[in-house]
Amino acid sequence: MHTKKFLILPVLLIALLLAACQGSAAGGKTITVEGAWGRPSPKVAEAGAFYMVIRNTGKEADRLVSAESPACGMTELHESVMNAQGVMEMRPVAGGIEVPAGGQVELKVGGLHVMCMQKKAEFQPGARIPLTLHFEKAGDVALEIEIRQQ
Amino acid sequence: MKTRRLLIAALLLVLVLMAGGWPVANRWRPHTFHGMVIQSPQPAPDFTLTTHQGQRLSLSDLRGRLVVLYFGYTFCPDVCPTTLSEWARAMRLLGPKADRVQVIMITVDPARDTAEKLGAYLAHFDPRFIGLVGTEDEIARIATLYGIYYQKHEDGGENYLVDHTATQTAIDQEGYIKLVFPFGTKAEDIADDLAYMLR
Numbered sequence: 001m002h003t004k005k006f007l008i009l010p011v012l013l014i015a016l017l018l019a020a021c022q023g024s025a026a027g028g029k030t031i032t033v034e035g036a037w038g039r040p041s042p043k044v045a046e047a048g049a050f051y052m053v054i055r056n057t058g059k060e061a062d063r064l065v066s067a068e069s070p071a072c073g074m075t076e077l078h079e080s081v082m083n084a085q086g087v088m089e090m091r092p093v094a095g096g097i098e099v100p101a102g103g104q105v106e107l108k109v110g111g112l113h114v115m116c117m118q119k120k121a122e123f124q125p126g127a128r129i130p131l132t133l134h135f136e137k138a139g140d141v142a143l144e145i146e147i148r149q150q
Numbered sequence: 151m152k153t154r155r156l157l158i159a160a161l162l163l164v165l166v167l168m169a170g171g172w173p174v175a176n177r178w179r180p181h182t183f184h185g186m187v188i189q190s191p192q193p194a195p196d197f198t199l200t201t202h203q204g205q206r207l208s209l210s211d212l213r214g215r216l217v218v219l220y221f222g223y224t225f226c227p228d229v230c231p232t233t234l235s236e237w238a239r240a241m242r243l244l245g246p247k248a249d250r251v252q253v254i255m256i257t258v259d260p261a262r263d264t265a266e267k268l269g270a271y272l273a274h275f276d277p278r279f280i281g282l283v284g285t286e287d288e289i290a291r292i293a294t295l296y297g298i299y300y301q302k303h304e305d306g307g308e309n310y311l312v313d314h315t316a317t318q319t320a321i322d323q324e325g326y327i328k329l330v331f332p333f334g335t336k337a338e339d340i341a342d343d344l345a346y347m348l349r
Contacts, residue, residue: 085299
């Protein structure tokens with residue numbers, strides 16, 4: 001009988017602690033990133049692009065201001081745009097990428113992307129590249145880029 | 151009883167006709183191209199550049215094969231790898247027919263894209279792809295002949311970007327421009343058009 005009581009108390013405590021931890025994490029995290037991927041690319045390709053969907057569950061708009069990865073010497077936020085003449089233009093995104101409150105922004109092929117420059121190695125299929133996104137309000141969000149065909 | 155047997159026979163006949171008739175009708179239906187169809191009154195302009203393996207190659211050397219021209223550069227992170235991946239996939243979809251296709255990428259960044267670099271880059275997508283390099287003047291002249299615009303951005307320092315027309319031009323076995331594919335054309339659509347041209 002006594003042993004049972006002794007068991008219940010720690011189990012309850014642990015459960016409470018776990019619940020508290022999860023609660024605080026969910027409460028403080030307004031930015032989530034899904035489906036982060038990049039294409040396999042050989043060593044000679046000095047640049048690569050990362051794509052993902054960024055969701056903002058917060059009540060305020062946030063802004064992705066920059067990104068960094070140990071796999072890239074330099075990382076910039078870029079956008080590919082097709083102009084009226086059918087020419088693809090690519091430009092750094094001035095002032096970062098806004099993620100609306102309760103909304104999302106998609107970084108996708110032929111559009112917004114994180115550009116990895118001075119790529120340090122070959123990106124092989126199945127590899128996972130660490131990337132940290134810096135947000136104006138949410139701060140740093142660490143994630144992994146999955147290297148796959150599409 | 152007799153009418154019922156006749157009815158069943160008639161039904162069977164209809165079924166057989168439908169099963170056999172469908173592929174035939176399908177073959178007779180004209181092919182709808184996914185790419186933009188070009189009616190060229192003259193053969194595609196000939197040119198000569200250097201392959202990534204260091205040989206001189208003229209477009210006219212490839213007569214009898216279906217040639218695809220793409221203008222791009224290896225530093226391009228988004229548009230070029232996407233396009234080349236789709237073409238690599240289209241080549242796989244074509245199976246043995248792909249042996250009669252020659253995909254060529256002409257660099258619009260001759261300052262950074264050496265023959266060696268372009269070769270290693272293209273091999274990653276499909277080792278059958280040929281990269282062509284040349285002088286700034288040669289490439290500018292050929293791009294103009296094919297209605298391709300490109301412009302280097304000086305503001306990026308050594309990591310500069312090059313804006314460029316992202317279309318792909320398919321030249322038929324007789325040397326005439328036949329199709330232009332816009333950026334974003336899927337491998338399945340490319341392979342469908344090419345398989346028809348190689349029928």
